Amino acid sequence: MLVAGIKSRPVYGGLNVDIHARRHLFALEGEGALALLDQLKAVGMDVLKTADILYVASGSKAEDHDRTLAALGADSFWLAPTIPVLLNRFHVMLGQAHMGTCIYVAGTEGFIGQAQQAAMNHGVDPASVHSEHRGSAARRVQCVHCKGITDNVTTSPYTCSACGLSLLVRDHYSRRLGAFQGVCIDAEEPGTAPKPEELFP
Amino acid sequence: MNLNFKNESFRDDYTFKNSPESIRRFPFPFNEDKYMYSVNMEPHVPAGPAGHAYNNAIDVDEHFVAEMRDRALVLKEDPLRYLALPHMMAAQWDTLELLMENQAASYPEHFTLEKNGDQWHWINRPMGIDQIFTFGDASTLPMEPLEYITRQAQGDFVIVDQRDGQLWCDAGMVTTQADWSLDFDIGMNFHEWHGPVPLAHEIGVFDRALKFLLNLQQGKPVRRLNWTMTINPRLDTSPENYHKWGPDRATVTPENVGNKVHLRCELQTLWRLPRSNAILFVVRCYLIKMEELVTVPKWARRFHRVLRDLPPELVDYKGLTRYRPTTVEWLAKFDDGQPSTPGIYPE
Numbered sequence: 001m002l003v004a005g006i007k008s009r010p011v012y013g014g015l016n017v018d019i020h021a022r023r024h025l026f027a028l029e030g031e032g033a034l035a036l037l038d039q040l041k042a043v044g045m046d047v048l049k050t051a052d053i054l055y056v057a058s059g060s061k062a063e064d065h066d067r068t069l070a071a072l073g074a075d076s077f078w079l080a081p082t083i084p085v086l087l088n089r090f091h092v093m094l095g096q097a098h099m100g101t102c103i104y105v106a107g108t109e110g111f112i113g114q115a116q117q118a119a120m121n122h123g124v125d126p127a128s129v130h131s132e133h134r135g136s137a138a139r140r141v142q143c144v145h146c147k148g149i150t151d152n153v154t155t156s157p158y159t160c161s162a163c164g165l166s167l168l169v170r171d172h173y174s175r176r177l178g179a180f181q182g183v184c185i186d187a188e189e190p191g192t193a194p195k196p197e198e199l200f201p
Numbered sequence: 202m203n204l205n206f207k208n209e210s211f212r213d214d215y216t217f218k219n220s221p222e223s224i225r226r227f228p229f230p231f232n233e234d235k236y237m238y239s240v241n242m243e244p245h246v247p248a249g250p251a252g253h254a255y256n257n258a259i260d261v262d263e264h265f266v267a268e269m270r271d272r273a274l275v276l277k278e279d280p281l282r283y284l285a286l287p288h289m290m291a292a293q294w295d296t297l298e299l300l301m302e303n304q305a306a307s308y309p310e311h312f313t314l315e316k317n318g319d320q321w322h323w324i325n326r327p328m329g330i331d332q333i334f335t336f337g338d339a340s341t342l343p344m345e346p347l348e349y350i351t352r353q354a355q356g357d358f359v360i361v362d363q364r365d366g367q368l369w370c371d372a373g374m375v376t377t378q379a380d381w382s383l384d385f386d387i388g389m390n391f392h393e394w395h396g397p398v399p400l401a402h403e404i405g406v407f408d409r410a411l412k413f414l415l416n417l418q419q420g421k422p423v424r425r426l427n428w429t430m431t432i433n434p435r436l437d438t439s440p441e442n443y444h445k446w447g448p449d450r451a452t453v454t455p456e457n458v459g460n461k462v463h464l465r466c467e468l469q470t471l472w473r474l475p476r477s478n479a480i481l482f483v484v485r486c487y488l489i490k491m492e493e494l495v496t497v498p499k500w501a502r503r504f505h506r507v508l509r510d511l512p513p514e515l516v517d518y519k520g521l522t523r524y525r526p527t528t529v530e531w532l533a534k535f536d537d538g539q540p541s542t543p544g545i546y547p548e
Contacts, residue, residue, distance in 0.1 A: 006396060007392050007393055007395070007396030007402060008389060008392075008393035008394070008396035008397075009396075142385065144382055144385060144440045144441055144443070145440075145441060145442075145443070145444055147281075147384070165444060170397060171396070171397070172385070172396050172397045173396075174385045174386065174388075174389070175388065175389070175393075176387060176388040176389075177385065181382070181385055181440075183440055183443060184443055184444040184447065187443050187444040187447025187448065188447045188448060188450045188451050188523065189448070189451055190448065
């Protein structure tokens with residue numbers, strides 16, 4: 001589970017399918033597939049008739065969630081090769097969506113953050129996006145110095161993929177950037193960075 | 202009041218210093234010999250002895266020209282220090298009006314504002330600026346109104362929007378900050394952007410402050426003081442540049458404490474804006490060297506006690522760990538053990 005008590009981090013309240021919505025748009029990543037499957041047990045399969053599902057397997061390729069999702073018989077199902085490609089299609093579908101569409105996002109926190117960003121850019125209130133964290137606790141982190149973003153950070157400190165500084169991962173999250181903040185850990189005495197510790201497995 | 206603007210720097214050779222008058226007007230942030238967070242807000246009305254930073258609603262001092270030069274340098278390196286979300290344009294004009302009116306009213310020798318309907322004429326003599334523009338028409342200014350006016354006003358500026366019973370950090374000019382990033386925090390609500398502050402959430406400070414601010418009234422601004430410490434008189438202690446100024450914290454020795462270690466005080470004022478109903482949050486930074494501070498015996502005594510007895514979480518959060526012992530030891534020489542008088546003003 002994710003660390004609780006970070007004031008700036010959004011609360012992921014669960015997918016909670018709204019059966020009264022006219023259409024359902026799902027953006028799912030990795031283990032996020034299971035969030036939808038669990039919901040269907042609760043609300044039944046009827047919602048799938050008006051559902052579009054976008055899925056990217058990421059680290060869960062071996063689990064074959066894509067086959068399970070494809071076999072559900074949703075109105076549309078599309079398997080994306082990578083997160084950016086999924087987000088691109090998600091962005092287009094948001095632009096074509098009508099009133100009464102409910103938006104659902106599930107997967108790792110970095111994915112949820114980017115999908116919420118896409119929704120926000122279409123004027124959607126992020127609080128109205130149904131979201132559920134599934135899978136790794138890995139963080140997407142922005143280097144506060146060079147502004148470079150590193151995905152799937154599991155340790156603190158980590159090395160910035162853009163500028164190479166050793167960064168402490170702070171418990172401070174920007175919804176707008178969909179990222180945590182990384183701050184140089186040995187600024188006061190360069191060269192004294194401690195060994196990375198696996199904090200976000 | 203005719204100000205004598207100084208030619209000084211807040212980087213590289215660090216020639217900043219306070220004149221004797223500037224020391225006496227410093228907004229010293231401790232009214233007793235100990236410190237803990239509180240919702241220490243009071244009406245922002247003129248106060249203090251003649252010349253004090255509290256005399257005028259928007260304070261302009263001898264460092265004005267040099268501070269504006271430093272801001273321009275920061276923005277040249279990093280334009281992301283100025284950001285405004287698109288729905289904040291009415292609040293930008295509100296802010297421009299508030300700053301121009303106050304600076305012109307309090308310092309007529311240095312600033313003039315003439316209004317003829319929506320045709321405005323603004324003169325900023327210390328910076329050699331003479332601008333005619335149409336109020337409300339951003340195309341008549343060389344840049345967005347908030348950026349334009351905050352390049353000509355001391356302090357950082359954040360405009361918070363009020364909606365859904367919350368305050369949202371939606372625009373700002375932030376180049377003299379105590380280690381927070383506008384680029385990271387823009388769009389956050391009041392609790393979110395204060396997320397990393399220790400202890401204060403648990404004792405309810407932010408809940409109470411939010412409740413108070415949501416009811417802030419137009420024409421009744423409020424103020425509070427906050428503080429930290431900075432090594433060398435550096436205005437731009439941003440997280441963006443932390444890897445550049447962080448090493449300075451390891452350079453304090455018993456010999457250089459007096460000149461290198463600075464108390465950094467933030468005079469925070471909050472103003473309800475008339476058109477947008479947003480709140481302007483001004484964070485004005487004042488720096489004072491330890492050797493300047495101890496010229497006021499009351500402040501020397503009191504700051505020694507505050508720093509010596511500071512809770513460990515605050516020592517860590519304010520980044521004082523490395524140089525606090527050296528500074529406390531140096532200040533001890535100026536603490537005669539006498540009781541200190543109440544209030545923040547010099548004796």
